[in-house]
Amino acid sequence: MASLRLEGLTKRFGNVVAVNGLSLAVDDGGFIALLGPSGCGKTTTLLMIAGIYRPTAGKIYFDDVLMNDVAPKDRYVGLVFQSYALYPHMTVFQNIAFPLRLAKRSREEIERKVKEVAALTKIEKLLARRPGQLSGGQQQRVALCRALVKEPEILLLDEPLSNLDARLRIETRAEIKRLQRELGITTILVTHDQVEAMTMAERIAVMHDGVLQQYDPPGVLYDRPKNLFVASFIGDPPMNLVPVRVLEQGGRLILSADGFQFSLGEELREGLSPLVGQEVVLGLRPEDLLLSREERPEGIPGEVFLTEPLGGGILVHFAFGEVKLRVLAPREQPVEVGDRLWIVPQGEKVHVFGPDGRSLREADAAA
Amino acid sequence: MQGFLFLSPGLLLILAFFIIPAVVTAVMGFTSLDYRFKWDFVGLGNYYRMVRDYLIPRILVNTLVYTFGTLGIFNVTFGLILALLTTSVGERAGLFFRALWLLPRFTPPVVYAAIWLWILSPTKNGLLNGLRAAVGLSPVAWISQHPWGVIIITNGIIGASMGMLVFASAIKAIPRDYLWAARVDGASWFQEVRHIILPLIRWPLMFITAYQTLSLLTSYEYILLITQGGPFHASEVWSLYAYNLAFSSYSGTYPFGYAAALATVLVVIGAVASVIYWRIFKFREMMAPPRIETV
Amino acid sequence: MGTSRYRPGSLVRQQRKQKALKAGMYTFLVLASLPIIVGYLWLIVGAFSGNFVFGFVPQGFTLENWSFLWKPPSPAWPNIWRTVLNTFILAFGVTAVVVVVSTLGAYVISRMQFPGRSLILASTLILHAFPAITLLIALYYILRILGLLDTLIGVILVRAGLMVPFSIWVMKGFFDDVPWDIEMSALVDGATRFQTFWRVMLPLVGPGIAAIAIFAFMSGWAEFIFLVTFVRSPDAWTLTSYINAIIGNYRFTNYGLLAAVSLFYMVPVLLFFLFTQKFLMRVTVGGLKGGR
Numbered sequence: 001m002a003s004l005r006l007e008g009l010t011k012r013f014g015n016v017v018a019v020n021g022l023s024l025a026v027d028d029g030g031f032i033a034l035l036g037p038s039g040c041g042k043t044t045t046l047l048m049i050a051g052i053y054r055p056t057a058g059k060i061y062f063d064d065v066l067m068n069d070v071a072p073k074d075r076y077v078g079l080v081f082q083s084y085a086l087y088p089h090m091t092v093f094q095n096i097a098f099p100l101r102l103a104k105r106s107r108e109e110i111e112r113k114v115k116e117v118a119a120l121t122k123i124e125k126l127l128a129r130r131p132g133q134l135s136g137g138q139q140q141r142v143a144l145c146r147a148l149v150k151e152p153e154i155l156l157l158d159e160p161l162s163n164l165d166a167r168l169r170i171e172t173r174a175e176i177k178r179l180q181r182e183l184g185i186t187t188i189l190v191t192h193d194q195v196e197a198m199t200m201a202e203r204i205a206v207m208h209d210g211v212l213q214q215y216d217p218p219g220v221l222y223d224r225p226k227n228l229f230v231a232s233f234i235g236d237p238p239m240n241l242v243p244v245r246v247l248e249q250g251g252r253l254i255l256s257a258d259g260f261q262f263s264l265g266e267e268l269r270e271g272l273s274p275l276v277g278q279e280v281v282l283g284l285r286p287e288d289l290l291l292s293r294e295e296r297p298e299g300i301p302g303e304v305f306l307t308e309p310l311g312g313g314i315l316v317h318f319a320f321g322e323v324k325l326r327v328l329a330p331r332e333q334p335v336e337v338g339d340r341l342w343i344v345p346q347g348e349k350v351h352v353f354g355p356d357g358r359s360l361r362e363a364d365a366a367a
Numbered sequence: 368m369q370g371f372l373f374l375s376p377g378l379l380l381i382l383a384f385f386i387i388p389a390v391v392t393a394v395m396g397f398t399s400l401d402y403r404f405k406w407d408f409v410g411l412g413n414y415y416r417m418v419r420d421y422l423i424p425r426i427l428v429n430t431l432v433y434t435f436g437t438l439g440i441f442n443v444t445f446g447l448i449l450a451l452l453t454t455s456v457g458e459r460a461g462l463f464f465r466a467l468w469l470l471p472r473f474t475p476p477v478v479y480a481a482i483w484l485w486i487l488s489p490t491k492n493g494l495l496n497g498l499r500a501a502v503g504l505s506p507v508a509w510i511s512q513h514p515w516g517v518i519i520i521t522n523g524i525i526g527a528s529m530g531m532l533v534f535a536s537a538i539k540a541i542p543r544d545y546l547w548a549a550r551v552d553g554a555s556w557f558q559e560v561r562h563i564i565l566p567l568i569r570w571p572l573m574f575i576t577a578y579q580t581l582s583l584l585t586s587y588e589y590i591l592l593i594t595q596g597g598p599f600h601a602s603e604v605w606s607l608y609a610y611n612l613a614f615s616s617y618s619g620t621y622p623f624g625y626a627a628a629l630a631t632v633l634v635v636i637g638a639v640a641s642v643i644y645w646r647i648f649k650f651r652e653m654m655a656p657p658r659i660e661t662v
Numbered sequence: 663m664g665t666s667r668y669r670p671g672s673l674v675r676q677q678r679k680q681k682a683l684k685a686g687m688y689t690f691l692v693l694a695s696l697p698i699i700v701g702y703l704w705l706i707v708g709a710f711s712g713n714f715v716f717g718f719v720p721q722g723f724t725l726e727n728w729s730f731l732w733k734p735p736s737p738a739w740p741n742i743w744r745t746v747l748n749t750f751i752l753a754f755g756v757t758a759v760v761v762v763v764s765t766l767g768a769y770v771i772s773r774m775q776f777p778g779r780s781l782i783l784a785s786t787l788i789l790h791a792f793p794a795i796t797l798l799i800a801l802y803y804i805l806r807i808l809g810l811l812d813t814l815i816g817v818i819l820v821r822a823g824l825m826v827p828f829s830i831w832v833m834k835g836f837f838d839d840v841p842w843d844i845e846m847s848a849l850v851d852g853a854t855r856f857q858t859f860w861r862v863m864l865p866l867v868g869p870g871i872a873a874i875a876i877f878a879f880m881s882g883w884a885e886f887i888f889l890v891t892f893v894r895s896p897d898a899w900t901l902t903s904y905i906n907a908i909i910g911n912y913r914f915t916n917y918g919l920l921a922a923v924s925l926f927y928m929v930p931v932l933l934f935f936l937f938t939q940k941f942l943m944r945v946t947v948g949g950l951k952g953g954r
Binding site: 370371373374376377378380381383384385387388389391392395404445448449452453455456460462464465466467468469470471472473474475476477478480481482483484485486488492494520524529532533536556581582584585586587588591592606609610613614623626627630633634637638641642645 | 683684687688690691694695697698699700701702704705708759762763764766767769770771774776782784785786787788789790792793794795796797798799800801802803804806819820822823824826827830880883884885886887891901902905906908909917920921924927928931934935939940942943944946947
């Protein structure tokens with residue numbers, strides 16, 4: 001298997017910059033995801049790695065060998081397209097055998113390898129069919145087989161699950177993860193679905209407008225988002241982001257918005273003190289907030305104006321003038337509209353983003 | 368009612384210039400009509416004459432060689448090569464070459480012929496003989512010595528553009544994921560063409576072959592302009608023979624009846640082929656009924 | 663990574679192969695297109711120079727080839743401007759007939775139900791493939807009866823008639839693409855069917871009308887076979903007859919004149935071609951496959 005390194009990768013289409021200065025590395029056998037909203041440049045990146053698009057600038061290395069000008073056929077990558085791109089005029093067997101036929105393998109070897117890989121994804125019975133006669137899930141597995149059969153150095157998956165229904169998606173997710181572990185292939189998954197990325201990948205590269213925002217393991221991405229974009233993109237229900245002003249009262253730093261005040265512990269003091277008088281954004285994850293019926297000194301009093309049962313919990317909405325806050329409460333906790341409660345943040349799980357959108361924790365960490 | 372009013376000019380033109388002429392051609396074929404314009408019915412006389420005509424075997428061979436030679440070499444093969452190449456090189460270059468090849472199709476036939484008459488001129492003022500003179504070779508009478516090569520190439524360049532356009536648009540209509548997948552699967556350009564593109568444009572290939580067979584079988588404009596069928600009927604094809612009999616002075620009597628009988632053969636072939644194409648290429652699917660029924 | 667499958671040496675060889683393939687493609691295209699490139703270049707260069715040395719090296723610049731613009735090269739020939747006027751009359755005549763007839767017809771076929779609709783539709787389609795040129799002898803006879811032989815009107819009608827199945831078919835495609843809702847809402851808003859056609863539909867199929875108009879103009883402008891067969895008298899000559907006469911009279915001699923008149927004839931074609939070639943390609947393909 002191969003390692004992958006991108007250095008300052010850039011792709012322009014006319015005036016549009018699809019990917020801008022992307023640098024990242026994937027270890028041999030690693031599994032990463034490129035995550036971002038549609039149009040963020042993740043598929044373009046994938047196609048550059050596959051050799052379909054030529055980078056406008058920057059470098060692509062496989063195993064420290066420069067690949068920029070290498071044709072797709074010489075890159076030993078497997079690619080599963082979002083559309084699956086199964087050749088309509090070939091049977092399933094012929095589709096899977098195609099890469100081996102092109103590589104001029106012997107008939108017996110082709111037969112054996114196709115059977116092997118078909119067994120891996122349990123589609124042995126479908127080999128004689130045409131793609132048009134298969135369900136979406138079956139097509140997906142055929143596409144995966146075709147990518148795997150040639151024993152690629154790098155496996156590229158472009159939104160492989162997006163055309164499947166919800167249940168099948170969860171099953172296939174686990175299946176792909178299992179296959180990747182067993183075969184140990186360096187894998188890059190492109191997806192707009194954070195759950196897909198979080199559950200499958202070891203590291204996630206979050207992209208936005210062609211620019212890499214953060215490249216970290218899922219846990220880090222969730223706990224320590226580097227900027228506002230990552231904070232808002234990762235997490236479901238999404239993080240509460242409240243524009244506040246930094247004030248100093250009696251030696252304490254206070255974040256204030258209309259109808260709403262929040263005093264901070266010592267933790268972010270260093271980052272915040274130069275910002276007194278300025279606007280910042282306070283980020284609180286709904287699941288990191290507790291609700292209390294008793295008054296708490298660090299809590300924010302508020303009145304419930306809407307509740308949404310989610311099955312596993314209740315999403316409780318509060319309003320403070322323009323400011324809205326959502327809190328994820330456990331199902332057992334009885335909450336009614338109109339209740340007056342204290343919202344209690346967990347000190348270490350408070351995020352503050354400076355005027356440039358960067359997390360102040362990050363600034364702390366960098367300092 | 369209004370609908371009929373709208374439609375009638377079109378119907379009238381089609382009646383006057385397709386239906387009636389087809390009938391007239393067929394009827395004329397049974398007469399000995401000539402420069403005196405007298406309708407004397409001679410039954411199958413013209414068809415007997417056709418069987419006995421010592422030129423017919425030669426013309427038949429000419430027609431087949433011309434039709435399938437041009438079709439095979441240019442209209443299909445060369446058209447396909449051009450389509451493949453112009454869709455494989457860059458977008459702009461591809462467009463440039465396609466436009467270049469389309470230009471002769473929209474050039475007035477006399478101008479197109481003039482260009483070839485210059486290139487092929489038997490004097491050293493022509494391009495090819497000028498080049499020969501430059502290296503000290505004597506001029507060649509290209510047109511009379513190689514009438515076959517000349518009419519196949521001159522017609523072929525125009526014929527190839529139709530195939531090129533149709534194939535190129537079919538190639539561009541192939542979902543690019545298929546082509547990309549093939550490249551990632553390890554296909555070279557030739558393998559991509561052979562395993563993905565050709566199977567997927569099978570239908571337009573058949574269509575162009577069928578369609579252009581018919582149009583080559585019946586077209587003679589450029590032959591008339593460049594070789595006039597000569598020398599001594601060497602490049603005369605069926606449709607041109609009919610034309611020359613009716614409109615050139617070489618037979619002296621302008622035997623319209625006989626020429627019409629020759630044309631009738633083509634009209635019948637054309638009519639049958641058109642109906643067959645209509646069946647094969649499922650034209651019927653394009654005829655969905657309208658959804659507003661008020662008039 | 664001593665075991666890597668990526669060996670810089672072999673990758674470079676593969677890259678060279680790729681580059682050679684691309685270069686080969688361009689070379690082939692250029693070589694194959696050479697007759698076309700050289701031929702059209704000759705029109706331009708030859709029109710402004712005396713005889714060529716070795717067939718292709720022009721000798722000096724001259725406007726002598728253009729003297730046909732003020733003095734006919736042969737006393738029997740008509741004035742060039744009369745010929746140009748005729749060519750325009752022919753081209754515009756064909757355009758007018760084709761546009762009016764096929765726009766009306768296509769609308770009815772696309773949008774109205776009437777007895778015989780599918781028969782008419784089928785016959786326009788069948789005629790589409792039918793080789794009209796085989797009817798030339800009968801057409802000669804019909805024009806003779808109608809007294810239209812040796813007139814431009816005769817040629818206009820024949821050429822327009824032969825183009826009608828094609829252009830009805832192209833126009834029908836454009837009408838088919840106008841959503842029914844638009845027409846229905848116009849009817850609901852109180853328009854008659856004719857007002858709907860005139861005020862709502864026609865503006866929406868503008869590109870289609872442009873397409874068939876350009877096609878009709880180009881084919882009328884370039885008309886050859888019907889013209890040289892049906893028209894003899896110099897009064898009705900077009901540029902085609904003019905060039906045909908040069909080819910006949912001066913065969914193998916005055917290439918300068920031939921190039922100059924040809925270039926003169928090509929000007930509108932080249933202009934149209936320059937600005938609408940993408941469009942022409944689409945309609946050439948679309949008309950063949952059925953108006954889409």
